[in-house]
Amino acid sequence: MLLHPFVIGEKYRRPQLLEFLGSKQQMSGVLWGNIQPGYLICTSGGRHGKQAGYKDEALADGSWWYFGQGKQGDQLLKNAANARLASENLVILLFTTREPTAKEVAQQGGYGKLMRFEGCFCVTGYEHFVPIEGPRKGDRLIRFRLVQVDTEQATLSWADETQEEGNLYSLREMLNKHIKELPEKSVGTREFWRRSREIRRYALRRANGICEACGEPAPFKDQAGLPFLEVHHLHRLADSGPDKPGNVAAICPNCHRRAHLSFDRASFNKTLEEKVWAAESKILADSSRGGTSNQVNDYDLARDLSAPSSV
Ligand SMILES: [Zn+2]
Ligand SMILES: [Zn+2]
Known part of the structure:
Protein backbone atom coordinates (compact mmCIF):
# COMPACT_ATOMS: atom_id res chain seq x y z
CA MET A 1 0.00 0.00 0.00
CA LEU A 2 1.88 3.01 -1.28
CA LEU A 3 1.02 6.44 0.03
CA HIS A 4 2.84 9.44 -1.34
CA PRO A 5 1.82 12.65 -3.11
CA PHE A 6 3.72 12.19 -6.39
CA VAL A 7 2.05 11.70 -9.77
CA ILE A 8 3.82 9.85 -12.56
CA GLY A 9 4.90 12.25 -15.29
CA GLU A 10 4.54 15.34 -13.10
CA LYS A 11 7.57 17.48 -12.32
CA TYR A 12 8.79 18.49 -8.89
CA ARG A 13 11.53 20.53 -7.31
CA ARG A 14 14.13 19.22 -4.96
CA PRO A 15 12.78 21.05 -1.86
CA GLN A 16 9.46 19.24 -2.31
CA LEU A 17 11.24 15.88 -2.26
CA LEU A 18 13.29 16.82 0.80
CA GLU A 19 10.18 18.03 2.60
CA PHE A 20 8.31 14.79 1.91
CA LEU A 21 11.12 12.69 3.37
CA GLY A 22 12.14 15.04 6.15
CA SER A 23 15.62 15.20 4.66
CA LYS A 24 18.22 17.93 4.72
CA GLN A 25 20.54 16.34 2.16
CA GLN A 26 21.63 18.99 -0.30
CA MET A 27 23.92 17.22 -2.77
CA SER A 28 23.20 13.53 -2.85
CA GLY A 29 21.41 11.78 -5.72
CA VAL A 30 19.88 9.35 -3.22
CA LEU A 31 17.72 10.86 -0.50
CA TRP A 32 16.20 9.59 2.72
CA GLY A 33 14.75 11.04 5.91
CA ASN A 34 13.02 10.39 9.21
CA ILE A 35 9.48 11.34 8.25
CA GLN A 36 9.17 8.59 5.60
CA PRO A 37 11.68 5.89 6.60
CA GLY A 38 10.18 3.33 4.20
CA TYR A 39 11.01 5.40 1.13
CA LEU A 40 14.23 6.18 -0.67
CA ILE A 41 14.22 8.85 -3.36
CA CYS A 42 16.58 8.19 -6.25
CA THR A 43 17.31 10.86 -8.81
CA SER A 44 18.76 10.08 -12.19
CA GLY A 45 20.08 12.18 -15.01
CA GLY A 46 22.61 14.89 -15.37
CA ARG A 47 25.12 12.79 -13.48
CA HIS A 48 26.01 10.18 -16.04
CA GLY A 49 26.47 11.41 -19.56
CA LYS A 50 27.30 9.00 -22.34
CA GLN A 51 30.86 10.25 -22.20
CA ALA A 52 31.09 8.95 -18.64
CA GLY A 53 31.13 5.37 -19.96
CA TYR A 54 28.07 4.38 -17.94
CA LYS A 55 24.58 5.67 -17.32
CA ASP A 56 21.32 4.82 -15.63
CA GLU A 57 18.91 3.34 -18.11
CA ALA A 58 15.38 2.08 -18.53
CA LEU A 59 15.32 -1.46 -19.95
CA ALA A 60 12.85 -2.92 -22.41
CA ASP A 61 10.87 -4.68 -19.66
CA GLY A 62 10.32 -1.40 -17.78
CA SER A 63 12.95 -2.11 -15.14
CA TRP A 64 15.96 0.16 -14.64
CA TRP A 65 19.67 -0.07 -14.07
CA TYR A 66 20.47 2.56 -11.48
CA PHE A 67 24.08 3.27 -10.59
CA GLY A 68 25.17 3.50 -6.97
CA GLN A 69 26.87 6.40 -5.24
CA GLY A 70 30.60 7.04 -4.91
CA LYS A 71 32.31 9.58 -7.11
CA GLN A 72 35.83 8.15 -7.13
CA GLY A 73 37.34 4.68 -7.37
CA ASP A 74 35.34 1.54 -6.69
CA GLN A 75 31.80 1.96 -5.40
CA LEU A 76 31.22 0.17 -2.11
CA LEU A 77 28.12 -1.27 -0.50
CA LYS A 78 29.10 0.24 2.82
CA ASN A 79 28.42 3.69 1.36
CA ALA A 80 25.28 4.89 3.19
CA ALA A 81 23.22 5.33 0.02
CA ASN A 82 24.35 2.05 -1.53
CA ALA A 83 23.68 0.16 1.69
CA ARG A 84 20.11 1.46 1.64
CA LEU A 85 19.68 0.52 -2.01
CA ALA A 86 20.97 -2.98 -1.26
CA SER A 87 18.64 -3.47 1.71
CA GLU A 88 15.81 -4.38 -0.72
CA ASN A 89 13.06 -3.51 1.76
CA LEU A 90 12.78 0.16 0.88
CA VAL A 91 10.50 1.52 -1.80
CA ILE A 92 12.31 3.64 -4.35
CA LEU A 93 10.64 6.78 -5.67
CA LEU A 94 12.48 7.37 -8.93
CA PHE A 95 12.86 10.84 -10.41
CA THR A 96 14.63 11.79 -13.60
CA THR A 97 16.18 15.20 -13.95
CA ARG A 98 17.17 17.33 -16.87
CA GLU A 99 18.52 20.80 -17.36
CA PRO A 100 15.72 23.38 -17.84
CA THR A 101 15.38 24.91 -21.28
CA ALA A 102 15.99 28.63 -21.81
CA LYS A 103 12.23 29.10 -22.11
CA GLU A 104 11.62 27.34 -18.78
CA VAL A 105 14.30 29.43 -17.09
CA ALA A 106 12.54 32.54 -18.40
CA GLN A 107 9.12 31.30 -17.29
CA GLN A 108 10.36 30.27 -13.85
CA GLY A 109 12.33 33.43 -13.43
CA GLY A 110 15.36 31.38 -12.47
CA TYR A 111 17.46 28.32 -13.01
CA GLY A 112 16.30 25.23 -11.18
CA LYS A 113 16.22 21.57 -12.10
CA LEU A 114 12.87 19.94 -12.52
CA MET A 115 12.45 16.34 -11.46
CA ARG A 116 10.01 14.11 -13.24
CA PHE A 117 8.42 11.36 -11.17
CA GLU A 118 8.82 7.97 -12.90
CA GLY A 119 7.13 5.73 -10.33
CA CYS A 120 7.68 3.44 -7.36
CA PHE A 121 10.25 0.68 -7.65
CA CYS A 122 11.73 -2.18 -5.67
CA VAL A 123 15.39 -3.18 -5.86
CA THR A 124 15.63 -6.80 -7.00
CA GLY A 125 19.40 -7.15 -6.88
CA TYR A 126 22.60 -5.56 -8.04
CA GLU A 127 25.70 -6.30 -10.02
CA HIS A 128 29.13 -4.83 -10.60
CA PHE A 129 29.87 -2.88 -13.74
CA VAL A 130 33.29 -1.74 -14.90
CA PRO A 131 33.24 1.04 -17.56
CA ILE A 132 35.68 0.45 -20.41
CA GLU A 133 35.96 4.16 -21.20
CA GLY A 134 35.38 7.57 -19.66
CA PRO A 135 36.60 9.07 -16.40
CA ARG A 136 35.46 6.03 -14.37
CA LYS A 137 37.25 3.57 -16.66
CA GLY A 138 38.34 0.50 -14.68
CA ASP A 139 36.38 1.45 -11.54
CA ARG A 140 34.20 -1.26 -10.09
CA LEU A 141 30.79 0.42 -10.00
CA ILE A 142 27.55 -1.00 -8.60
CA ARG A 143 24.34 -0.94 -10.55
CA PHE A 144 21.03 -1.79 -8.94
CA ARG A 145 18.10 -3.35 -10.75
CA LEU A 146 14.82 -1.53 -10.09
CA VAL A 147 11.45 -3.03 -10.95
CA GLN A 148 8.37 -0.82 -10.97
CA VAL A 149 5.66 -1.78 -8.50
CA ASP A 150 2.95 0.84 -9.04
CA THR A 151 1.86 -0.53 -12.37
CA GLU A 152 -1.36 -2.24 -13.38
CA GLN A 153 0.19 -5.62 -12.68
CA ALA A 154 0.15 -4.75 -8.99
CA THR A 155 -3.62 -4.41 -8.91
CA LEU A 156 -4.58 -7.44 -10.99
CA SER A 157 -6.83 -10.00 -9.40
CA TRP A 158 -4.87 -12.82 -7.86
CA ALA A 159 -7.84 -15.14 -7.65
CA ASP A 160 -6.73 -17.49 -10.40
CA GLU A 161 -3.36 -17.87 -8.74
CA THR A 162 -4.88 -19.47 -5.68
CA THR A 292 4.09 -33.86 3.55
CA SER A 293 5.88 -36.30 1.36
CA ASN A 294 8.14 -33.48 0.26
CA GLN A 295 11.18 -32.67 2.29
CA VAL A 296 10.67 -29.08 3.44
CA ASN A 297 13.86 -27.20 2.96
CA ASP A 298 13.77 -24.43 5.53
CA TYR A 299 15.65 -21.27 4.71
CA ASP A 300 16.56 -20.51 8.30
CA LEU A 301 13.44 -20.10 10.32
CA ALA A 302 15.28 -20.56 13.61
CA ARG A 303 17.51 -17.61 12.89
CA ASP A 304 14.57 -15.43 11.90
CA LEU A 305 12.63 -16.36 15.00
CA SER A 306 15.50 -15.45 17.26
CA ALA A 307 16.20 -12.14 15.62
CA PRO A 308 12.99 -10.31 14.80
CA SER A 309 13.58 -7.11 12.91
CA SER A 310 11.47 -4.07 13.52
CA VAL A 311 8.82 -2.85 11.13
ZN1 LIG B 1 0.41 -3.89 3.26
ZN1 LIG C 1 -8.71 -8.78 9.80
Whole structure:
Protein backbone atom coordinates (compact mmCIF):
# COMPACT_ATOMS: atom_id res chain seq x y z
CA MET A 1 0.00 0.00 0.00
CA LEU A 2 1.88 3.01 -1.28
CA LEU A 3 1.02 6.44 0.03
CA HIS A 4 2.84 9.44 -1.34
CA PRO A 5 1.82 12.65 -3.11
CA PHE A 6 3.72 12.19 -6.39
CA VAL A 7 2.05 11.70 -9.77
CA ILE A 8 3.82 9.85 -12.56
CA GLY A 9 4.90 12.25 -15.29
CA GLU A 10 4.54 15.34 -13.10
CA LYS A 11 7.57 17.48 -12.32
CA TYR A 12 8.79 18.49 -8.89
CA ARG A 13 11.53 20.53 -7.31
CA ARG A 14 14.13 19.22 -4.96
CA PRO A 15 12.78 21.05 -1.86
CA GLN A 16 9.46 19.24 -2.31
CA LEU A 17 11.24 15.88 -2.26
CA LEU A 18 13.29 16.82 0.80
CA GLU A 19 10.18 18.03 2.60
CA PHE A 20 8.31 14.79 1.91
CA LEU A 21 11.12 12.69 3.37
CA GLY A 22 12.14 15.04 6.15
CA SER A 23 15.62 15.20 4.66
CA LYS A 24 18.22 17.93 4.72
CA GLN A 25 20.54 16.34 2.16
CA GLN A 26 21.63 18.99 -0.30
CA MET A 27 23.92 17.22 -2.77
CA SER A 28 23.20 13.53 -2.85
CA GLY A 29 21.41 11.78 -5.72
CA VAL A 30 19.88 9.35 -3.22
CA LEU A 31 17.72 10.86 -0.50
CA TRP A 32 16.20 9.59 2.72
CA GLY A 33 14.75 11.04 5.91
CA ASN A 34 13.02 10.39 9.21
CA ILE A 35 9.48 11.34 8.25
CA GLN A 36 9.17 8.59 5.60
CA PRO A 37 11.68 5.89 6.60
CA GLY A 38 10.18 3.33 4.20
CA TYR A 39 11.01 5.40 1.13
CA LEU A 40 14.23 6.18 -0.67
CA ILE A 41 14.22 8.85 -3.36
CA CYS A 42 16.58 8.19 -6.25
CA THR A 43 17.31 10.86 -8.81
CA SER A 44 18.76 10.08 -12.19
CA GLY A 45 20.08 12.18 -15.01
CA GLY A 46 22.61 14.89 -15.37
CA ARG A 47 25.12 12.79 -13.48
CA HIS A 48 26.01 10.18 -16.04
CA GLY A 49 26.47 11.41 -19.56
CA LYS A 50 27.30 9.00 -22.34
CA GLN A 51 30.86 10.25 -22.20
CA ALA A 52 31.09 8.95 -18.64
CA GLY A 53 31.13 5.37 -19.96
CA TYR A 54 28.07 4.38 -17.94
CA LYS A 55 24.58 5.67 -17.32
CA ASP A 56 21.32 4.82 -15.63
CA GLU A 57 18.91 3.34 -18.11
CA ALA A 58 15.38 2.08 -18.53
CA LEU A 59 15.32 -1.46 -19.95
CA ALA A 60 12.85 -2.92 -22.41
CA ASP A 61 10.87 -4.68 -19.66
CA GLY A 62 10.32 -1.40 -17.78
CA SER A 63 12.95 -2.11 -15.14
CA TRP A 64 15.96 0.16 -14.64
CA TRP A 65 19.67 -0.07 -14.07
CA TYR A 66 20.47 2.56 -11.48
CA PHE A 67 24.08 3.27 -10.59
CA GLY A 68 25.17 3.50 -6.97
CA GLN A 69 26.87 6.40 -5.24
CA GLY A 70 30.60 7.04 -4.91
CA LYS A 71 32.31 9.58 -7.11
CA GLN A 72 35.83 8.15 -7.13
CA GLY A 73 37.34 4.68 -7.37
CA ASP A 74 35.34 1.54 -6.69
CA GLN A 75 31.80 1.96 -5.40
CA LEU A 76 31.22 0.17 -2.11
CA LEU A 77 28.12 -1.27 -0.50
CA LYS A 78 29.10 0.24 2.82
CA ASN A 79 28.42 3.69 1.36
CA ALA A 80 25.28 4.89 3.19
CA ALA A 81 23.22 5.33 0.02
CA ASN A 82 24.35 2.05 -1.53
CA ALA A 83 23.68 0.16 1.69
CA ARG A 84 20.11 1.46 1.64
CA LEU A 85 19.68 0.52 -2.01
CA ALA A 86 20.97 -2.98 -1.26
CA SER A 87 18.64 -3.47 1.71
CA GLU A 88 15.81 -4.38 -0.72
CA ASN A 89 13.06 -3.51 1.76
CA LEU A 90 12.78 0.16 0.88
CA VAL A 91 10.50 1.52 -1.80
CA ILE A 92 12.31 3.64 -4.35
CA LEU A 93 10.64 6.78 -5.67
CA LEU A 94 12.48 7.37 -8.93
CA PHE A 95 12.86 10.84 -10.41
CA THR A 96 14.63 11.79 -13.60
CA THR A 97 16.18 15.20 -13.95
CA ARG A 98 17.17 17.33 -16.87
CA GLU A 99 18.52 20.80 -17.36
CA PRO A 100 15.72 23.38 -17.84
CA THR A 101 15.38 24.91 -21.28
CA ALA A 102 15.99 28.63 -21.81
CA LYS A 103 12.23 29.10 -22.11
CA GLU A 104 11.62 27.34 -18.78
CA VAL A 105 14.30 29.43 -17.09
CA ALA A 106 12.54 32.54 -18.40
CA GLN A 107 9.12 31.30 -17.29
CA GLN A 108 10.36 30.27 -13.85
CA GLY A 109 12.33 33.43 -13.43
CA GLY A 110 15.36 31.38 -12.47
CA TYR A 111 17.46 28.32 -13.01
CA GLY A 112 16.30 25.23 -11.18
CA LYS A 113 16.22 21.57 -12.10
CA LEU A 114 12.87 19.94 -12.52
CA MET A 115 12.45 16.34 -11.46
CA ARG A 116 10.01 14.11 -13.24
CA PHE A 117 8.42 11.36 -11.17
CA GLU A 118 8.82 7.97 -12.90
CA GLY A 119 7.13 5.73 -10.33
CA CYS A 120 7.68 3.44 -7.36
CA PHE A 121 10.25 0.68 -7.65
CA CYS A 122 11.73 -2.18 -5.67
CA VAL A 123 15.39 -3.18 -5.86
CA THR A 124 15.63 -6.80 -7.00
CA GLY A 125 19.40 -7.15 -6.88
CA TYR A 126 22.60 -5.56 -8.04
CA GLU A 127 25.70 -6.30 -10.02
CA HIS A 128 29.13 -4.83 -10.60
CA PHE A 129 29.87 -2.88 -13.74
CA VAL A 130 33.29 -1.74 -14.90
CA PRO A 131 33.24 1.04 -17.56
CA ILE A 132 35.68 0.45 -20.41
CA GLU A 133 35.96 4.16 -21.20
CA GLY A 134 35.38 7.57 -19.66
CA PRO A 135 36.60 9.07 -16.40
CA ARG A 136 35.46 6.03 -14.37
CA LYS A 137 37.25 3.57 -16.66
CA GLY A 138 38.34 0.50 -14.68
CA ASP A 139 36.38 1.45 -11.54
CA ARG A 140 34.20 -1.26 -10.09
CA LEU A 141 30.79 0.42 -10.00
CA ILE A 142 27.55 -1.00 -8.60
CA ARG A 143 24.34 -0.94 -10.55
CA PHE A 144 21.03 -1.79 -8.94
CA ARG A 145 18.10 -3.35 -10.75
CA LEU A 146 14.82 -1.53 -10.09
CA VAL A 147 11.45 -3.03 -10.95
CA GLN A 148 8.37 -0.82 -10.97
CA VAL A 149 5.66 -1.78 -8.50
CA ASP A 150 2.95 0.84 -9.04
CA THR A 151 1.86 -0.53 -12.37
CA GLU A 152 -1.36 -2.24 -13.38
CA GLN A 153 0.19 -5.62 -12.68
CA ALA A 154 0.15 -4.75 -8.99
CA THR A 155 -3.62 -4.41 -8.91
CA LEU A 156 -4.58 -7.44 -10.99
CA SER A 157 -6.83 -10.00 -9.40
CA TRP A 158 -4.87 -12.82 -7.86
CA ALA A 159 -7.84 -15.14 -7.65
CA ASP A 160 -6.73 -17.49 -10.40
CA GLU A 161 -3.36 -17.87 -8.74
CA THR A 162 -4.88 -19.47 -5.68
CA GLN A 163 -6.28 -22.26 -7.79
CA GLU A 164 -2.96 -23.34 -9.19
CA GLU A 165 -1.36 -26.62 -8.23
CA GLY A 166 1.09 -27.01 -5.38
CA ASN A 167 0.57 -27.56 -1.67
CA LEU A 168 1.71 -25.30 1.15
CA TYR A 169 4.92 -27.21 1.70
CA SER A 170 6.06 -27.32 -1.89
CA LEU A 171 5.23 -23.61 -2.31
CA ARG A 172 7.26 -22.83 0.79
CA GLU A 173 10.18 -24.84 -0.48
CA MET A 174 10.12 -22.97 -3.78
CA LEU A 175 10.04 -19.56 -2.04
CA ASN A 176 12.99 -20.43 0.14
CA LYS A 177 14.99 -21.53 -2.86
CA HIS A 178 14.39 -18.18 -4.53
CA ILE A 179 15.29 -16.17 -1.44
CA LYS A 180 18.64 -17.92 -1.36
CA GLU A 181 19.30 -16.80 -4.90
CA LEU A 182 18.97 -13.11 -3.98
CA PRO A 183 20.58 -10.67 -4.31
CA GLU A 184 23.57 -11.96 -6.26
CA LYS A 185 21.36 -12.20 -9.29
CA SER A 186 19.04 -9.35 -10.15
CA VAL A 187 15.51 -10.13 -11.21
CA GLY A 188 13.66 -8.55 -14.13
CA THR A 189 10.05 -7.44 -14.26
CA ARG A 190 8.57 -10.73 -15.42
CA GLU A 191 10.35 -12.84 -12.83
CA PHE A 192 9.62 -10.26 -10.13
CA TRP A 193 5.88 -10.59 -10.67
CA ARG A 194 6.06 -14.36 -10.97
CA ARG A 195 7.73 -14.51 -7.57
CA SER A 196 5.22 -11.97 -6.22
CA ARG A 197 2.44 -14.32 -7.21
CA GLU A 198 4.18 -17.24 -5.53
CA ILE A 199 4.49 -15.50 -2.20
CA ARG A 200 0.88 -14.27 -2.43
CA ARG A 201 -0.35 -17.73 -3.22
CA TYR A 202 1.57 -19.09 -0.28
CA ALA A 203 0.21 -16.50 2.18
CA LEU A 204 -3.37 -17.09 0.98
CA ARG A 205 -2.96 -20.85 1.35
CA ARG A 206 -1.56 -20.47 4.82
CA ALA A 207 -4.40 -18.13 5.92
CA ASN A 208 -6.99 -20.50 4.42
CA GLY A 209 -9.73 -17.86 4.27
CA ILE A 210 -9.16 -16.50 7.79
CA CYS A 211 -7.56 -13.08 8.36
CA GLU A 212 -4.18 -13.68 9.95
CA ALA A 213 -4.51 -10.45 11.96
CA CYS A 214 -8.01 -10.45 13.50
CA GLY A 215 -8.85 -14.13 13.06
CA GLU A 216 -12.19 -13.40 11.36
CA PRO A 217 -13.26 -15.06 8.10
CA ALA A 218 -12.60 -13.07 4.92
CA PRO A 219 -15.38 -10.42 4.62
CA PHE A 220 -16.55 -11.56 1.19
CA LYS A 221 -15.78 -13.90 -1.66
CA ASP A 222 -14.12 -12.64 -4.81
CA GLN A 223 -15.45 -13.14 -8.34
CA ALA A 224 -13.93 -16.60 -8.48
CA GLY A 225 -15.76 -17.52 -5.26
CA LEU A 226 -12.61 -17.51 -3.13
CA PRO A 227 -12.30 -15.75 0.25
CA PHE A 228 -10.98 -12.23 -0.29
CA LEU A 229 -7.84 -11.38 1.68
CA GLU A 230 -4.99 -9.01 0.87
CA VAL A 231 -1.34 -9.91 1.17
CA HIS A 232 0.65 -7.57 3.38
CA HIS A 233 4.46 -7.45 3.50
CA LEU A 234 5.59 -6.88 7.07
CA HIS A 235 8.83 -5.09 6.27
CA ARG A 236 8.06 -3.23 3.07
CA LEU A 237 5.60 -0.49 2.06
CA ALA A 238 5.15 -2.09 -1.35
CA ASP A 239 2.97 -5.17 -0.92
CA SER A 240 4.70 -6.96 -3.76
CA GLY A 241 7.91 -8.64 -4.71
CA PRO A 242 9.70 -11.82 -3.69
CA ASP A 243 9.85 -12.31 0.06
CA LYS A 244 10.30 -14.89 2.80
CA PRO A 245 7.23 -16.84 3.96
CA GLY A 246 7.57 -15.30 7.43
CA ASN A 247 7.50 -11.76 6.05
CA VAL A 248 3.98 -11.79 4.63
CA ALA A 249 0.48 -12.03 6.07
CA ALA A 250 -2.88 -12.53 4.35
CA ILE A 251 -5.29 -10.15 6.07
CA CYS A 252 -8.71 -8.62 5.61
CA PRO A 253 -8.97 -5.15 3.98
CA ASN A 254 -9.83 -3.54 7.30
CA CYS A 255 -6.80 -4.97 9.06
CA HIS A 256 -4.68 -4.06 6.02
CA ARG A 257 -5.67 -0.41 6.32
CA ARG A 258 -4.89 -0.56 10.00
CA ALA A 259 -1.44 -2.07 9.31
CA HIS A 260 -0.55 0.91 7.12
CA LEU A 261 -2.55 3.85 8.46
CA SER A 262 -3.40 3.49 12.14
CA PHE A 263 -1.72 5.36 14.98
CA ASP A 264 -0.74 2.01 16.49
CA ARG A 265 0.49 0.42 13.28
CA ALA A 266 3.94 -0.40 14.70
CA SER A 267 2.54 -2.53 17.52
CA PHE A 268 -0.17 -3.91 15.23
CA ASN A 269 2.47 -5.13 12.77
CA LYS A 270 4.58 -6.50 15.59
CA THR A 271 1.69 -8.59 16.89
CA LEU A 272 0.87 -9.71 13.37
CA GLU A 273 4.46 -10.76 12.84
CA GLU A 274 4.31 -12.89 15.98
CA LYS A 275 1.15 -14.59 14.71
CA VAL A 276 2.87 -15.29 11.40
CA TRP A 277 5.89 -16.79 13.17
CA ALA A 278 3.56 -19.03 15.14
CA ALA A 279 1.88 -20.18 11.93
CA GLU A 280 5.23 -20.74 10.25
CA SER A 281 6.56 -22.69 13.23
CA LYS A 282 3.52 -24.93 13.12
CA ILE A 283 3.95 -25.55 9.39
CA LEU A 284 7.58 -26.39 9.95
CA ALA A 285 6.73 -28.78 12.79
CA ASP A 286 3.94 -30.41 10.76
CA SER A 287 6.20 -30.92 7.81
CA SER A 288 8.98 -32.45 9.92
CA ARG A 289 6.41 -34.84 11.41
CA GLY A 290 5.66 -36.05 7.94
CA GLY A 291 2.87 -33.65 7.11
CA THR A 292 4.09 -33.86 3.55
CA SER A 293 5.88 -36.30 1.36
CA ASN A 294 8.14 -33.48 0.26
CA GLN A 295 11.18 -32.67 2.29
CA VAL A 296 10.67 -29.08 3.44
CA ASN A 297 13.86 -27.20 2.96
CA ASP A 298 13.77 -24.43 5.53
CA TYR A 299 15.65 -21.27 4.71
CA ASP A 300 16.56 -20.51 8.30
CA LEU A 301 13.44 -20.10 10.32
CA ALA A 302 15.28 -20.56 13.61
CA ARG A 303 17.51 -17.61 12.89
CA ASP A 304 14.57 -15.43 11.90
CA LEU A 305 12.63 -16.36 15.00
CA SER A 306 15.50 -15.45 17.26
CA ALA A 307 16.20 -12.14 15.62
CA PRO A 308 12.99 -10.31 14.80
CA SER A 309 13.58 -7.11 12.91
CA SER A 310 11.47 -4.07 13.52
CA VAL A 311 8.82 -2.85 11.13
ZN1 LIG B 1 -8.71 -8.78 9.80
ZN1 LIG C 1 0.41 -3.89 3.26
